[in-house]
Amino acid sequence: KAGVTQTPRYLIKTRGQQVTLSCSPISGHRSVSWYQQTPGQGLQFLFEYFSETQRNKGNFPGRFSGRQFSNSRSEMNVSTLELGDSALYLCASSWDATETQYFGPGTRLLVL
């Protein structure tokens, strides 16, 4: 099976812009989780989608949002970008969120 894919791999944006990141899970996986990874804060949970429903959300402002499509592909959106949003955004898929999660390579976002 193909692994989790994320696009784009790298992004440079300026403050105030918005960005959309995409994640294609492993075939058959219905749960997609998003994480933000920074050197200072480590891996922080953003949200989890299961069968097109947001089942859980981490402690991030409303500027961070996501959705999941019927084919389990997921997107996350960050509006009004801030410098502190610069991070590696990781997507993970699994049959269920608390089973084995398989991570994609991440999208490296740099906000200038």
Added chain:
Amino acid sequence: QQQVKQSPQSLIVQKGGISIINCAYENTAFDYFPWYQQFPGKGPALLIAIRPDVSEKKEGRFTISFNKSAKQFSLHIMDSQPGDSATYFCAAGSSSGSARQLTFGSGTQLTVLP
């Protein structure tokens, strides 16, 4: 309640030595404990995972030890190799309730010297 504490932050081991990374949790609802390995520029990759019904699980050179009463678990890497140099994350998850997510430790940067 959701926090997972991981130590040490960094670890330097000689080739052939044993690397030990420890994690502790507080939420007794956690029932799934995976370890991930991450190389620079890559996403985390699952190494090994354990559930609380067993006290130890071994896969090759990697062993998880689990102490349910102490709410602690650890990763042992036997015969450590330079190729093991990476960042290791422990995590914990619960299959009950609404908190269906993995909570990660802060990571341990392992360096194995040749």
